[in-house]
Amino acid sequence: MRSSWDIAVLGAGPAGGAAARIAADDGADVLLLDEQRRPGGQVWRVKSAARHFASDSPETRAGDAHRAALEQSKVTFRGETRLWHIERKKDIWVLHVLTLSGTAIYNARAVILAPGAREFVQPFPGWTVPGVFGLAGVTALIKSQQIPPGRRCVVAGSGPLAIYAAAEILRLGGEIAAIVTPNSRADWLWCLPALLANPFLAKRGAEWIAQLKRAGMPIFWRHLVTRTKGNEVLSALHVSRCTSEWAPTGAATEIPADTLCIGNGLLPNSEIAALAGLELHYDADCGGWIAPVGPHGQTVIPGLYLCGDGAGIRGATVASEQGERAGMAAARWLKGAPASSGSQRRSHRAEWLGLAMTGLSRPRRGLDSLTTPETIVCRCENLTRATLEAEIDAGAASVEALKSATRCGMGPCGGRYCLTSAARLIEMRQGAAPGTVSPPTTRPPLFPLPVAAIGTEFDYDDLPIPAPAPL
Amino acid sequence: MSQTDLQAGDGADLRFSFDGRTYEGRKGETLAAALLRAGVVTLGAAPGGDTKRGAFCWMGWCQECRVWHDGQMVEACRLIVSEGLEAQSRGNGDA
Numbered sequence: 354m355r356s357s358w359d360i361a362v363l364g365a366g367p368a369g370g371a372a373a374r375i376a377a378d379d380g381a382d383v384l385l386l387d388e389q390r391r392p393g394g395q396v397w398r399v400k401s402a403a404r405h406f407a408s409d410s411p412e413t414r415a416g417d418a419h420r421a422a423l424e425q426s427k428v429t430f431r432g433e434t435r436l437w438h439i440e441r442k443k444d445i446w447v448l449h450v451l452t453l454s455g456t457a458i459y460n461a462r463a464v465i466l467a468p469g470a471r472e473f474v475q476p477f478p479g480w481t482v483p484g485v486f487g488l489a490g491v492t493a494l495i496k497s498q499q500i501p502p503g504r505r506c507v508v509a510g511s512g513p514l515a516i517y518a519a520a521e522i523l524r525l526g527g528e529i530a531a532i533v534t535p536n537s538r539a540d541w542l543w544c545l546p547a548l549l550a551n552p553f554l555a556k557r558g559a560e561w562i563a564q565l566k567r568a569g570m571p572i573f574w575r576h577l578v579t580r581t582k583g584n585e586v587l588s589a590l591h592v593s594r595c596t597s598e599w600a601p602t603g604a605a606t607e608i609p610a611d612t613l614c615i616g617n618g619l620l621p622n623s624e625i626a627a628l629a630g631l632e633l634h635y636d637a638d639c640g641g642w643i644a645p646v647g648p649h650g651q652t653v654i655p656g657l658y659l660c661g662d663g664a665g666i667r668g669a670t671v672a673s674e675q676g677e678r679a680g681m682a683a684a685r686w687l688k689g690a691p692a693s694s695g696s697q698r699r700s701h702r703a704e705w706l707g708l709a710m711t712g713l714s715r716p717r718r719g720l721d722s723l724t725t726p727e728t729i730v731c732r733c734e735n736l737t738r739a740t741l742e743a744e745i746d747a748g749a750a751s752v753e754a755l756k757s758a759t760r761c762g763m764g765p766c767g768g769r770y771c772l773t774s775a776a777r778l779i780e781m782r783q784g785a786a787p788g789t790v791s792p793p794t795t796r797p798p799l800f801p802l803p804v805a806a807i808g809t810e811f812d813y814d815d816l817p818i819p820a821p822a823p824l
Numbered sequence: 825m826s827q828t829d830l831q832a833g834d835g836a837d838l839r840f841s842f843d844g845r846t847y848e849g850r851k852g853e854t855l856a857a858a859l860l861r862a863g864v865v866t867l868g869a870a871p872g873g874d875t876k877r878g879a880f881c882w883m884g885w886c887q888e889c890r891v892w893h894d895g896q897m898v899e900a901c902r903l904i905v906s907e908g909l910e911a912q913s914r915g916n917g918d919a
Contacts, residue, residue, distance in 0.1 A: 483878030
């Protein structure tokens with residue numbers, strides 16, 4: 354199979370798909386890789402083949418248009434392919450990937466990273482119980498499988514995702530016990546100008562709220578889920594009021610539920626950028642640690658581009674436009690031409706709204722107090738806040754030190770679901786500002802890798818045995 | 825879409841087993857989704873502890889839904905069910 358390309362694009366969501374298509378239209382040989390079977394990313398996930406009869410949402414339709422455009426282009430797409438290592442040898446990028454049938458190595462002269470985002474969930478008592486799901490993950494489940502995540506669901510979290518997920522669960526016939534959001538109605542009013550500048554999305558949001566109201570759904574504004582009940586499966590959860598800084602306050606109300614969908618905003622996926630050699634900096638408005646990029650997605654490394662939510666959380670519309678600019682810039686760079694190329698789509702209104710929604714979702718300081726001393730922070734290694742803080746007090750001042758002292762972040766998830774919280778714990782214990790404790794050095798493999806996938810067959814008889822030393 | 829619509833399209837396309845019990849699956853759905861429809865959310869033991877874990881991120885990243893299949897640990901939220909597929913939950917000593 355072919356292994357060398359002009360441009361490799363990692364991630365086939367709105368940003369990566371657009372980048373690949375534009376670069377291919379400009380004549381570049383483009384390879385587009387994604388973990389999923391079909392392009393679309395998390396936001397435009399394709400419906401599973403078994404659910405083709407389910408009615409289309411605007412997200413499905415946007416995804417279908419995205420997939421059709423890619424199919425008509427000259428882009429080579431390889432799905433179910435995961436990058437586990439990236440390195441640069443002379444002027445060529447070497448991509449090590451894991452496929453369903455084993456491993457492969459691809460070479461490219463330029464690389465466009467479109468790694469998207471993942472969800473942040475503030476650890477709280479009982480968040481590891483089966484039946485507690487990430488909110489963004491549930492929207493992925495809804496889009497691909499078209500099923501509600503449970504029988505009686507509570508949807509909790511900040512920003513637009515909680516409202517969207519609740520409306521979708523209702524549409525799919527699920528029961529919503531409550532919607533719990535730390536945002537107030539006033540928080541949303543602050544976003545009104547940005548919403549009104551984007552009437553299509555504002556209308557979508559208004560429809561979701563109207564749908565929830567019609568169905569008589571209780572919306573708990575300025576509330577948090579503070580703990581769950583149930584051992585083997587979720588049975589109920591506690592909901593409390595919270596302050597404007599999102600610290601829980603006052604007595605809790607118990608709500609019976611078998612499913613909790615909970616999320617506290619999105620984090621840019623920065624691991625591949627870091628592994629490729631880019632330095633990360635903290636930008637709270639963009640969702641956390643990101644590698645800086647120019648207007649065309651160009652990074653400090655020639656031939657390496659970054660676009661979409663992985664360059665700062667701004668949503669699908671902006672991601673797609675960034676992807677177009679990065680794809681054009683990479684194709685032109687290969688020809689030795691400068692990045693600027695006249696008229697390109699750039700919607701400042703969409704950027705405004707994207708940043709407003711990120712601001713609405715971003716965890717506030719009080720949320721940290723949800724994590725009690727007994728709460729598990731690192732799910733993979735079963736480590737509590739108290740265990741981590743004991744090590745911080747004993748001198749672990751960096752995430753690296755905390756890792757080596759406790760194994761926090763060294764389990765199969767690679768620290769994706771605990772190290773943001775771990776860094777916050779260090780910052781709080783030291784009285785330091787958010788963003789002062791940096792993520793740890795990223796090392797391959799980026800995903801758990803079967804040894805058989807990278808091992809080669811050998812025979813012990815083939816091992817060279819040096820001649821014995823003379824007596 | 826109403827609940828009735830969902831059930832109308834609920835035709836079982838195939839059968840698979842998890843921890844020795846047989847379940848019905850639909851073509852194209854993931855193991856975690858098929859089990860979720862059957863009301864099964866507990867997919868394994870927590871590391872070293874006596875508590876349980878199940879799918880969490882639904883994106884193939886958190887690794888909480890990993891199960892044994894064909895001699896390997898795989899993410900149930902990414903494994904597509906097929907006729908006769910067999911999978912087992914992980915114990916608390918498994919990686």
